[in-house]
């Protein structure tokens with residue numbers, strides 16, 4: 134490479150060159166690289182480190198380079214080592230010696246982490262938008278199902294009655310926390326590394342605060358070795374994305390179960406399911422299976438970078454060039470997953486009747502039966518035992534708590550009256566759980582309202 138030609142007697146071996154190069158994937162930074170260079174050169178002129186006129190020429194040329202890349206007039210050279218070298222090389226090609234002044238008081242080490250921060254903070258905004266539309270979809274679907282009774286499960290065993298709305302809104306909370314984590318990560322990422330140079334800053338009188346302002350960073354990094362060498366902000370983002378995928382994978386797993394013949398709680402729209410090449414009757418939930426599978430892939434991205442970083446001495450090491458593909462892959466994967474999941478959730482049909490039937494089998498109102506006695510003065514452990522015996526009796530006699538006669542109830546306890554049937558009706562079991570966080574339709578309706586407001590406040 135010409136740039137360090139003075140020190141070397143030979144050209145770089147061509148295989149090593151392509152091994153060493155990352156331009157095939159870091160070319161996405163062209164805009165951020167130019168944006169960073171324009172801020173840098175503005176500051177250099179203001180500090181009288183380079184002449185105002187030279188800065189003007191550099192800025193105009195950089196803008197033209199950007200335009201030419203965007204219109205396809207300038208093709209990014211795949212033989213360049215990286216996007217930074219390519220743009221600087223092109224600048225020098227166009228304006229000669231003036232172009233050579235751009236890299237004063239800067240190194241690719243602070244430049245690359247600057248570009249990455251600029252790029253990722255925008256990507257976080259895009260991911261935030263996608264997550265918000267996902268949360269809204271959960272809210273809208275929940276609104277339609279405030280009274281849709283279904284069994285709630287523990288250990289995959291029918292446990293207590295809830296509503297489909299209550300179940301869906303559990304996910305809105307998870308994704309809201311994911312939103313919060315993205316916000317936090319962006320705050321920690323939004324620190325200007327430029328001015329750290331290769332590792333030890335510079336003797337030029339640069340003004341880092343001016344560059345911070347021009348590039349809208351919240352603060353400037355306080356230790357140059359740290360600024361050029363850590364990639365914790367990328368790991369944090371990868372961990373956020375892994376968590377988003379984990380949540381998406383859990384609901385995907387549920388959708389897979391619910392759409393099976395065994396459950397039949399929901400039916401996927403034809404546009405969001407696939408058939409089998411041999412079994413004509415099949416309707417497969419491929420999208421949700423893929424989301425579940427791709428979650429593993431994103432965890433891999435997180436593990437990759439954690440492992441790349443674990444043994445690196447300070448400061449910059451070329452190993453960190455491996456940070457980019459991992460985070461690009463995780464971002465791209467999460468975008469497709471969310472963007473496919475949203476219309477799939479919007480269009481899925483809810484089989485309310487089957488949910489209710491499932492709720493009716495499995496004695497999921499047994500807690501309410503025990504609570505009925507306890508509210509009449511029986512200590513809970515005794516009510517629990519009486520109800521347990523009633524459930525055993527029902528199983529032996531192929532009955533349910535709803536179909537037992539009052540006489541049968543009275544044999545278990547004389548405190549049972551005709552109002553027991555109301556107390557154990559599934560609708561009432563749900564309605565009477567009016568505690569914050571509970572499934573009662575009025576509580577869930579309020580929850581939906583609050584979540585939608587929270588999201589709008591974040592807009």
Ligand code: ARG
Pocket residue numbers: 155214215241242245449451453454455
């Ligand atoms: N392409 C490099 C990376 O992604 C840029 C920094 C190179 N610095 C160096 N000293 N070789 O990390």
